[in-house]
Amino acid sequence: SQTIHQWPATLVQPVGSPLSLECTVEGTSNPNLYWYRQAAGRGLQLLFYSIGIDQISSEVPQNLSASRPQDRQFILSSKKLLLSDSGFYLCAYLKQNTEAFFGQGTRLTVV
């Protein structure tokens, strides 16, 4: 069966520090992978999606970047965090375009 791992679960980082959030998927190959952000009291904002290795599409301009160095690994990064980067980050993969599976999320607080 497919599983998706996301870590860390919580993270507190100072403004200006770098960020790296990792997401890995098991039990499937060539998945479509997604990074979403959920700000407090708001819905899901699609940040990046990837249909294959080194194939990344950005949905919104921002202080973040994404990379996919391996088929089942998706990394969300920032060189210098802003206060506005605080939020709940969710990684997901799409199974045959019929269902999205989510990781448990990372609560990022930028202080």
Next chain:
Amino acid sequence: AQSVTQLGSHVSVSEGALVLLRCNYSSSVPPYLFWYVQYPNQGLQLLLKYTTGATLVKGINGFEAEFKKSETSFHLTKPSAHMSDAAEYFCAVSGRRNYGQNFVFGPGTRLSVLP
């Protein structure tokens, strides 16, 4: 392109009362439709989905939803609310084409259940 609207960012019901969470979608292709639930500080869990076949779909925890093409709706219902149903609920639509950006969520509805 697809889009989703959810009427009511916050819905409150009494324990034992009917739950009705509204979802309307737009899609240029036949849609797949989903309801997800999110508990605090957790990822999203699939409640139910419509792909093809029967338009009344039953999911986990006693929830069900009906796909009404004429109304472009996929409302979520539960006959009797339980305290454990308090959570955020997201409706989502996906088109039947394997494009990476082809999975769109609504803004979510927070359900509160009052004792």
